[in-house]
Amino acid sequence: xxxxxxxxxxxxxxxxxxxxxxxxxxxxxxxxxxxxxxxxxxxxxxxxxxxxxxxxxxxxxxxxxxxxxxxxxxxxxxxxxxxxxxxxxxxxxxxxxxxxxxxxxxxxxxxxxxxxxxxxxxxxxxxxxxxxxxxxxxxx
Numbered sequence: 001x002x003x004x005x006x007x008x009x010x011x012x013x014x015x016x017x018x019x020x021x022x023x024x025x026x027x028x029x030x031x032x033x034x035x036x037x038x039x040x041x042x043x044x045x046x047x048x049x050x051x052x053x054x055x056x057x058x059x060x061x062x063x064x065x066x067x068x069x070x071x072x073x074x075x076x077x078x079x080x081x082x083x084x085x086x087x088x089x090x091x092x093x094x095x096x097x098x099x100x101x102x103x104x105x106x107x108x109x110x111x112x113x114x115x116x117x118x119x120x121x122x123x124x125x126x127x128x129x130x131x132x133x134x135x136x137x138x139x140x
Contacts, residue, residue, distance in 0.1 A: 035132060036062025040107055043140045044114065044121060051075060051084065051112040051119060051139065053127065057102040064102055071130035075112045078124040078136070084112045 036059030045052045053075070057063045073096060075084040086096050096110040119125060119139055127134040 034059060034062060035129075035134070036060065036064075036102075039127070039134065039137055041140055042125060042137045044119070045111075048117045048120075049114050050087075051114050051125075053110045053112065053137075054107050055110075056107050057104050060102045060104050067102055067108075068130075072128070073110060073130075074128050075119075076126040076128055076133075077119050078126055080118060082118060084114060084119065084125075086110060087113045 036057060038056045038058050040054040040056050041052075042054075043052045044050075073086055076082075077084065102108070121139055123139045124135075125137050125139060127137060
């Protein structure tokens with residue numbers, strides 16, 4: 001039990017303190033729709049057992065509808081087609097940052113499990129947010 005708490009604490013610390021390098025990509029669109037978010041980085045973390053997605057809000061109103069806690073969020077490994085969910089901790093809840101009023105310019109995070117360390121650096125993944133998909137995210 002103590003080891004599990006230490007591991008969870010370390011994962012949270014790594015997720016909160018990992019520096020996000022800015023990439024010039026512009027707001028992400030799906031079929032011409034501006035989603036109000038811009039991916040910053042998708043990185044392996046926690047000894048490659050988790051994936052840390054950082055994204056910046058570019059339009060708070062549009063992003064708010066996507067960031068609703070009721071919407072399903074998962075990562076799809078493009079090579080294998082396998083789905084990687086957001087882990088849910090018994091006392092902490094889902095390992096994703098949720099807000100009812102996102103702030104433009106602020107960077108938020110979502111952690112995904114990487115069961116079996118299937119996803120590796122250099123792979124491509126698709127982020128699924130409810131009905132929307134952001135394809136071809138490069139894993140660092």
